[in-house]
Structure formats: structure tokens, C-alpha cells
Amino acid sequence: MTTHPAPPAHPAAGSIRTTPEGLMWEPGERWVRGRKGDVTVVDSRHPVLVWEPHLPVPQYVFPREDVRTDLLRPAASPPTGAHTGSRIFYDLDADGEVRRNAAWTFPADDLADHIAFEWFLRTDTGLDHWYEEDEEIFVHPRDPHKRVDALPSSRHVRVEIDGQVVADSHAPVLLFETSLPTRYYLPREDVRLDLFDATDHHTGCPYKGTASYWSWRGGDDVPPNLVWTYPEPLPAVAAIQGRVAFFNEVVDITLDGERLERPDTPFSRMLRRRSRS
CATH class of the missing domain: 2.170.150.40 (Domain of unknown function (DUF427))
Incomplete structure (x- = not known):
């Protein structure tokens, strides 16, 4: 044998x-x-x-x-x-x-x-x-110790930039991603996209797909590319398709009547560099 x-x-x-x-x-x-x-x-x-x-x-x-x-x-x-x-x-x-x-x-x-x-x-x-x-x-391997959950909700989300309301919704999808702040993905009809300009900026995420961005028209002190959407997200987060999200780090978000603190994340430093460039 x-x-x-x-x-x-x-x-x-x-x-x-x-x-x-x-x-x-x-x-x-x-x-x-x-x-x-x-x-x-x-x-x-x-x-x-x-x-x-x-x-x-x-x-x-x-x-x-x-x-x-x-x-x-x-x-x-x-x-x-x-x-x-x-x-x-x-x-x-x-x-x-x-x-x-x-x-x-x-x-x-x-x-x-x-x-x-x-x-x-x-x-x-x-x-x-x-x-x-x-x-x-894409971008990097997916971390087996990280979760990304996209959950439809009826919570009330209001977003302001420099005191101006730019979004108000009772139909968000909340995206929970380990070690990052909750992101609020809002229906387009609930966002004042007329106050923003689409840019050619794109980023890739191994959990969500490829995002495209808008910049605020209202002032130079606000970093560019602070609003994004996933036109064709990966199947695991299909609920965010076409919805619009903001960087919590640089806008004011009120959730169910409570103003949220702006989180300090690695994106905070990136956005500060953008605003200086």
C-alpha cells in the first residue's frame, strides 16, 4: 500500500x-x-x-x-x-x-x-x-471581529450645517459599524441636495462598496466631500442604496430631539486636513 x-x-x-x-x-x-x-x-x-x-x-x-x-x-x-x-x-x-x-x-x-x-x-x-x-x-480585508448592520428606523433625524437645516427625516436607515459612530442614511427627498454640489470624489469600502460625494456650497470653513451615497452598495447593506449620509464629525445632528456630540474619529483629522487644503 x-x-x-x-x-x-x-x-x-x-x-x-x-x-x-x-x-x-x-x-x-x-x-x-x-x-x-x-x-x-x-x-x-x-x-x-x-x-x-x-x-x-x-x-x-x-x-x-x-x-x-x-x-x-x-x-x-x-x-x-x-x-x-x-x-x-x-x-x-x-x-x-x-x-x-x-x-x-x-x-x-x-x-x-x-x-x-x-x-x-x-x-x-x-x-x-x-x-x-x-x-x-476591495481596499482591505474584511475584519472578522467587525460588524456592519444597516437597520431601517422611524427615528427623527435632523441635520444642520452652520445653523441651517439641510436634512429632516423620519425614515432613516441607521448603519452601525464597529468602532465608528452610527451613520444616518436618509432618503434623498428628505435632504436639501440643492445646497450641495456633486464632486468627482469616490471612496471604496470592503463592507459597503463605492461611494460618491457632494460638497457644501455655503462656506469655505466646511470641509469638502462631507456628504455621500452608495449607488450600488454590497448586498449585506442593500438598505442604504441611494440614501444620503453626512459626516457626524463636522455637521450637527439632532436625534429624536437630542443634539448629538460631534465624535472624534480618524475621519475628523482627515476632514480637518481637507478644510485646510
Whole structure:
């Protein structure tokens, strides 16, 4: 009888580990693939999620055997300080194009023999398309410890900018996202969109999809692109389709007669930079 070697053991998902370098990591169970053009560069059923101390979202690293390492070359000009403790970077040569510093390794012993790829910090490096199972994902991996729930409500939401009422609704959809303030998605007919100008700004979210934006016409002290909508949201949050939301950080929201405090979030700093530029 012919015997075959046992497949390599992989740690089970479900608990987060830490490394002396300050990284947190957890084995994943999703089938993850990454493509550059028509070339599949990563195909892994044993990805690992890693959280760096300075980043609020996770990223994937992959066992070397799941990566087309024949497409990687030692980086010609490796960056400094780009990722926690990392000193070994690779350029990716695939599909007729070289992308600089597309991949790297973390120094942690726990993550030895794993390779990470850039994808949500830069648009000119890394891979073009990522998939979890058969669904394409964008911007960064979805955090398994995060929930995003879109719930229709009959609560009364009023939004003001510089004392002017710009929205008033009794039919919001409340979007609850772990570690972020509640966002209030309002029917368009309840929003004074005539007071705003559509812009060419767009952002991507792995939980919601691609958003388009409006800016306030009323004054330079209000940051641009403070109002958004998801024309075609992902199925999990279909209830927000076409509705309009505001950054709580820079507008005044009254909920059921109670004025809410403006939250301080990473978006607050981003919006302050926008208003100064």
C-alpha cells in the first residue's frame, strides 16, 4: 500500500496572537486569491490576518507555498518605515509590468515564511484584484471581529450645517459599524441636495462598496466631500442604496430631539486636513 505524507498542519482560527514587534495575527479560514492582470499571484486556503499597531484595518499574509514567488524580485529601492519592522521587500514582475515594493515579509518569528502584499495603501503597486471565496473584495480585508448592520428606523433625524437645516427625516436607515459612530442614511427627498454640489470624489469600502460625494456650497470653513451615497452598495447593506449620509464629525445632528456630540474619529483629522487644503 502506498502511503502519502500528511499535509502540513496549520493553526486553527479563532484566537488572536501577538508578537514582540507589536503585531497581532490570527489564522483565517477563507479561500483568498490575488491577481495581477490575468496572472494569479496568490492562491491560499490558509491566509493569516495581521494587524499592525499604526493601522486600524487588517491585512493578509500568505504561506510562501501559496505565492508565485517566481514572480518576485528583491526590491530595487526598498522603503523605510512602511510596515512594522519590515526590511525585506520585493518587486512584482507579472503580466508585463513591474510593480515596486509590492510585497514584503514581517520580521516576526511567528510569521516566518509568510509574504504580505500591498493593496489598500497605494494604487500603483500590489495586485489588481482580490477575492475571498468567489466574491471580489476591495481596499482591505474584511475584519472578522467587525460588524456592519444597516437597520431601517422611524427615528427623527435632523441635520444642520452652520445653523441651517439641510436634512429632516423620519425614515432613516441607521448603519452601525464597529468602532465608528452610527451613520444616518436618509432618503434623498428628505435632504436639501440643492445646497450641495456633486464632486468627482469616490471612496471604496470592503463592507459597503463605492461611494460618491457632494460638497457644501455655503462656506469655505466646511470641509469638502462631507456628504455621500452608495449607488450600488454590497448586498449585506442593500438598505442604504441611494440614501444620503453626512459626516457626524463636522455637521450637527439632532436625534429624536437630542443634539448629538460631534465624535472624534480618524475621519475628523482627515476632514480637518481637507478644510485646510
